[in-house]
Amino acid sequence: MNITRGKTHTSAEKNPLPLISLLGRRAIYVIQDSGALFIFMVKSMVMIFQPKQLPLILEHIYSIGARSTLIVLLVGLFTGMVLGLQLFHTLVKFGSAGVLGSAVALSLVRELGPVLTAIMVTARAGSAMAAEIGSQRISEQIDALFTMRIDPVRYLVSPRIAASIISFPLLTAMFDLIGIIGGYLTGVLLLGVNAGSYFYRVQSSVEMEDITSGFVKAVVFAVIVSTVCCFQGYFTHMQKDSYGAKAVGVSTTSAVVLSCVLILISDYVVTSLLL
Amino acid sequence: MVQPLIEFKGVTKRFSHHTVLDQIDLQIYEGEVATIIGKSGGGKSVLLKHIVGLLQPDEGYILYKGQPIHQMNKREWDQYIRQVSYMFQNNALFDSMTVFENIAFPLRQTTHLNRRVIEEKVRLRLEQMELHEVEKKYPSELSGGMQKRVALSRALVTDPKIILFDEPTTGQDMIRRNAILSMISEYQKRLGFTAILISHDVPDVFFISNRILALDEGKIIFQGTPEAFETFQHPFQDEFVESLEELQEHLTGIYSKRHFKVRYQQMLHRKRSQEKFVVGLFTLEDFDGLCASLGHTTGQKVLDSLGRYINKHFGTVGGFSARQGRSQFSIVLPFSDLHEAEEILKDFSRELREEGLRTIQTEARLYRESCYEFIILGGLAESQFGVKEIDHILDQARKNQREVARVFCGERR
Known part of the structure; x- marks a missing residue:
């Protein structure tokens, strides 16, 4: 199955309605590109289950997951600490400082954990995916795979998607945990909220549903980020008006921007479906 | 009449409004060394990429043993492409792998050979190409000539039936250039594969070729034996071939x-x-x-x-x-x-x-x-x-x- 991206077609003929024509062309381009992205995603997902994939998946779990741990923990800790500070001052106005634990934990587990983890991994590993695959494209390494009877999507894309699906929920869990500890540092140690009350509220307010919804989001973001980043890298040679190293740069930027936008849009969609 | 192994029939390829291949008709026969010569940027690599399916013709079709390759089902295509190996002009080595891993890669990914057999095959190629001292190095640490030899080793390691060499001697000194051509010739005789070669090494490449295909301005202007090419009267001879021959004479x-x-x-x-x-x-x-x-x-x-x-x-x-x-x-x-x-x-x-x-x-x-x-x-x-x-x-x-x-x-x- 050959996947090709949409192309805008320019016509030499005089057009009486240039604006409508331009909009039409852009709309066709977006639809074609979305279709290509969807087919690319389906093909990649199917190929996860091909033979000889496990070593590649493990390799990418290390580069996408393990090597993102530090940055995720760091961001998680400070997010929790900021939440602790901000929410404490807001809750004190209503005399509800005791529910700080609930507020911090629910914000993190339901929303901030999956979203911020996905954005951080996009910045660190997603950009690397796009750049790596993009440079392989322009140096004909992807063509070389094809001539060796190795499906480039199977070899380059599927293991990254599988590794992301495994890594994102784990990183999200770490983010949530360290975030709650961050909230404890500012709320309890710095601002004097009772430690027992803080942890009691965390335990009593967070339900399995909240955790599950956070993980569902993490999996959805994993698929989006890895597919978009690999797609942009894979079709680097089809970037408009950019060639070679410049095209790799454009692909990487597009991959990060598009992933972040799609994370936020899909976050809204998934939240509204789960609530 | 002998059936060609690979045949182009009216193949035309355009990029935007530029016609790179124009109604190409050519035949390549089994077990021969066919060399495509032509000016740089004349579409030689484009022609070669059609054979492995990296590019599809806008018009015309390509036949493998009489069967159009675009009509092959997945199993037939798989069987066909299994026999073909391609050595890229820019080598296309995997830059995150060592020399050894690059050569072993097609064997590891596409065969069920055990580790020891793969290692033996790779070491043999490393010895033959005088690359054993750099087997742990990455392509970026090698000279252009060495990278070329790694690419050549990788193309040969799977013992394919058809090998496409896209300028295998570029960037080599004269001795190594002839050594590579000699190696291709020797392997071709020993293993009996069909070699399709793009080369500017005129006249040296004529000594190892059974068939010459001259591509000029998108058209095949000559196909035949090297002997017949010597008497071929065309401005292409004066403009291109003679200038390369004179350069070679000047050097030797x-x-x-x-x-x-x-x-x-x-x-x-x-x-x-x-x-x-x-x-x-x-x-x-x-x-x-x-x-x-x-x-x-x-x-x-x-x-x-x-x-x-x-x-x-x-x-x-x-x-x-x-x-x-x-x-x-x-x-x-x-x-x-x-x-x-x-x-x-x-x-x-x-x-x-x-x-x-x-x-x-x-x-x-x-x-x-x-x-x-x-x-x-x-x-x-x-x-x-x-x-x-x-x-x-x-x-x-x-x-x-x-x-x-x-x-x-x-x-x-």
Whole structure:
């Protein structure tokens, strides 16, 4: 199955309605590109289950997951600490400082954990995916795979998607945990909220549903980020008006921007479906 | 009629409004070395990429054993592409893998061979390409020439039936260039694969090719044997082929076959009726065996050194020489009759044994400790004014060849 991206077609003929024509062309381009992205995603997902994939998946779990741990923990800790500070001052106005634990934990587990983890991994590993695959494209390494009877999507894309699906929920869990500890540092140690009350509220307010919804989001973001980043890298040679190293740069930027936008849009969609 | 292995029928390829291939019709037959020559940017690589399906034609179709490749189902396509290997112009090595891993990669990914067998196969290629010292290095740490050899090793490691070489000798020095061509020729004879080659190494590439395809301005203007190409009359010959031949002559001091013939005709014009002259032919016997024992690079060094020695020796008595085949050199002695030429050959034989072989051994860096053998044959044939076809005289000289020198296990005889 050959996947090709949409192309805008320019016509030499005089057009009486240039604006409508331009909009039409852009709309066709977006639809074609979305279709290509969807087919690319389906093909990649199917190929996860091909033979000889496990070593590649493990390799990418290390580069996408393990090597993102530090940055995720760091961001998680400070997010929790900021939440602790901000929410404490807001809750004190209503005399509800005791529910700080609930507020911090629910914000993190339901929303901030999956979203911020996905954005951080996009910045660190997603950009690397796009750049790596993009440079392989322009140096004909992807063509070389094809001539060796190795499906480039199977070899380059599927293991990254599988590794992301495994890594994102784990990183999200770490983010949530360290975030709650961050909230404890500012709320309890710095601002004097009772430690027992803080942890009691965390335990009593967070339900399995909240955790599950956070993980569902993490999996959805994993698929989006890895597919978009690999797609942009894979079709680097089809970037408009950019060639070679410049095209790799454009692909990487597009991959990060598009992933972040799609994370936020899909976050809204998934939240509204789960609530 | 023999069915072509690969056939292009009316293949046209355009990029935007630029037509790169224009109604291409060509045939490539099984077990032959077909060389595509043409100017840079003329669509040679584009043509090659159609064979492996990296590009699809806008018009026309490509047949494999009579079957259109675009109509193949997945199983048929898989069987077809399994037999094809492609060596890219820019090497396309995997930059995050070492040299060893790059060569082993197609075996690891597409076969069920165990680790030990893969290692053996890769090590053999590393030895043959003189890459064993860099097996743990990454492509970016290697010179352009070495990268080329890694790419060549990777193309050969799966023992394919059809190999597409996209400028395999670019970036190599003259000795290594000929060594690579010699290696391709030797493997092709030994393994019997079909080689489709893009090369600018004119005339050297003609010696290993069974078929020449000349691509000019998007069209195949010639396809046939190298011998037929020599007599092909077209501006392409003057513009492109001759300029490459002249460059080669400038570097080696030895004429190309075509210029040799031109010089021969000029000599005939100056000769009076009944004036005699002599044509000689020298052969480095069992060149493939020599390459197998010493390596292709050293084999080429021996050949190169011998060619220069012959040219220098016979040049002093007014002779001119040319390379006639992979391991053959011809000379014309315009001012000598057969008796005189026999004396010159005897002198040459003595000097070659006394001094020349030492020079060749030194230049090729052959050491006494290693055991190798090479035999140099020489033969003469007399001709006279009016005999215009030199090939006939060369055949006669070939029949008269006898041993003029021999080296066995470092001993000159």
